[in-house]
Amino acid sequence: MASIAKTVVATGASSGIGFEAIKQLLTQQQPYRFILGARDVASTQAAYSKVDFDKSQHSVAVLPLELSDLKGVKTFAGQVLEKLGQAEKVDYLMLNAARNHGAEEPGPGPNGSKWCESYIVNHLSQHYLVHLLRDKLVASNSRIVFVSSGAIRMVKDPGTLETTLKAGSGATGHVVYPASKLAALLGTHWWRRQLAGLCTVVAVSPGLIPGTGLSRGANFTLPPELLKDAKSVPEGGANVLRAFTRDDFPDDPDRIFLTSWGEWWGREEISVSLDKELQDKWSPGREDIEREEGVMGA
Numbered sequence: 001m002a003s004i005a006k007t008v009v010a011t012g013a014s015s016g017i018g019f020e021a022i023k024q025l026l027t028q029q030q031p032y033r034f035i036l037g038a039r040d041v042a043s044t045q046a047a048y049s050k051v052d053f054d055k056s057q058h059s060v061a062v063l064p065l066e067l068s069d070l071k072g073v074k075t076f077a078g079q080v081l082e083k084l085g086q087a088e089k090v091d092y093l094m095l096n097a098a099r100n101h102g103a104e105e106p107g108p109g110p111n112g113s114k115w116c117e118s119y120i121v122n123h124l125s126q127h128y129l130v131h132l133l134r135d136k137l138v139a140s141n142s143r144i145v146f147v148s149s150g151a152i153r154m155v156k157d158p159g160t161l162e163t164t165l166k167a168g169s170g171a172t173g174h175v176v177y178p179a180s181k182l183a184a185l186l187g188t189h190w191w192r193r194q195l196a197g198l199c200t201v202v203a204v205s206p207g208l209i210p211g212t213g214l215s216r217g218a219n220f221t222l223p224p225e226l227l228k229d230a231k232s233v234p235e236g237g238a239n240v241l242r243a244f245t246r247d248d249f250p251d252d253p254d255r256i257f258l259t260s261w262g263e264w265w266g267r268e269e270i271s272v273s274l275d276k277e278l279q280d281k282w283s284p285g286r287e288d289i290e291r292e293e294g295v296m297g298a
């Protein structure tokens with residue numbers, strides 16, 4: 001007898017590691033229903049139509065999502081909820097989308113924001129999406145998988161985020177990307193605290209995967225000493241998928257970061273993200289986001 005389909009809502013599954021992770025789920029016997037947000041719906045649908053999977057078992061729906069546009073994020077969330085209806089659960093929310101660009105362009109940022117585009121895409125809009133889906137996620141007892149990065153450890157002083165992540169800060173991708181991923185990890189901890197006992201919240205690193213589109217058009221090169229640890233895109237996808245199933249959570253509730261080699265990082269490795277005041281600061285409420293980013297009336 002076929003088992004009940006599990007529903008996955010995901011960002012960043014149009015290419016790279018996210019696409020690979022979904023492709024791997026499409027090979028499983030377990031039926032899945034995917035609702036994916038993508039900038040280019042047609043090319044994403046075309047990419048999935050080339051994947052050989054059992055269409056009687058799995059389904060893939062692609063909805064428009066441009067994460068630099070918070071009004072569009074609100075529209076996307078509304079469409080997701082409409083598609084799900086009252087009855088259907090969200091088993092997994094995978095927040096994987098990211099870009100790796102600096103803030104060298106003069107401000108303001110997208111839609112007049114004080115923040116640079118990488119911060120909005122990598123953190124603010126996906127944090128806002130969790131707010132918008134919150135009731136459904138709670139009702140579903142969902143697992144929320146935030147795709148993070150070991151690059152967060154490149155931020156030595158989190159006090160610099162405020163300046164670095166502003167539109168037109170002049171900071172390069174080398175600085176903005178780790179800072180934006182740290183902001184996202186602070187938000188991940190905040191959601192873990194908010195949703196304790198209601199949802200499972202996990203951060204995961206895919207590892208160093210040079211063969212993706214992450215640094216497209218960015219002035220960003222990896223030092224050769226890092227490249228020796230590089231993994232393939234399929235390995236990156238598999239590493240992310242571990243966060244869907246691992247249940248051996250450490251007793252310490254702050255240890256939510258699953259490394260690409262499958263260990264839960266200790267407090268010292270993620271110490272920069274453990275300050276609760278900082279988590280609160282980088283986790284604005286839904287109304288604050290809507291007011292500050294002009295989302296009202298969307």
Ligand SMILES: NC(=O)c1ccc[n+]([C@@H]2O[C@H](COP(=O)([O-])OP(=O)(O)OC[C@H]3O[C@@H](n4cnc5c(N)ncnc54)[C@H](OP(=O)(O)O)[C@@H]3O)[C@@H](O)[C@H]2O)c1
Binds near residue numbers: 065121148207208
């Ligand atoms: N590659 C690595 O070495 C590495 C290491 C550690 C962590 N990570 C993390 O892994 C995740 C996936 O990265 P990747 O390497 O697979 O990069 P990628 O190939 O560039 O994939 C990024 C995904 O995010 C989407 N995206 C980017 N900007 C967007 C926007 N404005 N609106 C909507 N979607 C947007 C992309 O859509 P398009 O297809 O439209 O571009 C794509 O689906 C990221 O969270 C990244 O931080 C990667």
